[in-house]
Amino acid sequence: MPLEKLTSAQLQQVPASRRTTNEYVPFLQTLHVGQGGRAIVANEGVSRQQVKNRLRTAAKAAGIAIAFVPSEKETVVFKVTSR
Numbered sequence: 001m002p003l004e005k006l007t008s009a010q011l012q013q014v015p016a017s018r019r020t021t022n023e024y025v026p027f028l029q030t031l032h033v034g035q036g037g038r039a040i041v042a043n044e045g046v047s048r049q050q051v052k053n054r055l056r057t058a059a060k061a062a063g064i065a066i067a068f069v070p071s072e073k074e075t076v077v078f079k080v081t082s083r
Contacts, residue, residue, distance in 0.1 A: 003027055011043060024058035028066075028080075036069065036079035051076045 003023075031037065039055070041048045052068060055078060059066045064083050071077040 006043070011045065021054045021058040021061065024055060025062050028055075028058055028062040028064055031064070031080045033080050033083060036066075036077065038071070038078075039076045041074055041076060048073060048076060 027037070039051050041051055044051050044054075046054075055066060055076065065081045066078045067081045069077040069079055
């Protein structure tokens with residue numbers, strides 16, 4: 001799996017500007033229509049809107065379409081709608 005779990009201490013060491021949509025693309029490419037994912041906003045180090053923007057950009061680069069599912073403000077939930 002292209003995603004890696006990080007501790008709070010590790011997240012604090014990585015500047016938000018270094019985490020780019022490039023990290024999302026390989027993960028998104030593994031998903032099929034009907035599958036999705038969730039991002040914890042606090043773990044990303046940016047705002048909820050910035051997480052959504054990164055996911056949109058990564059989805060375009062991965063050649064898929066995503067839709068966001070209503071969720072709590074601490075998370076961003078999405079599903080793949082087409083490839």
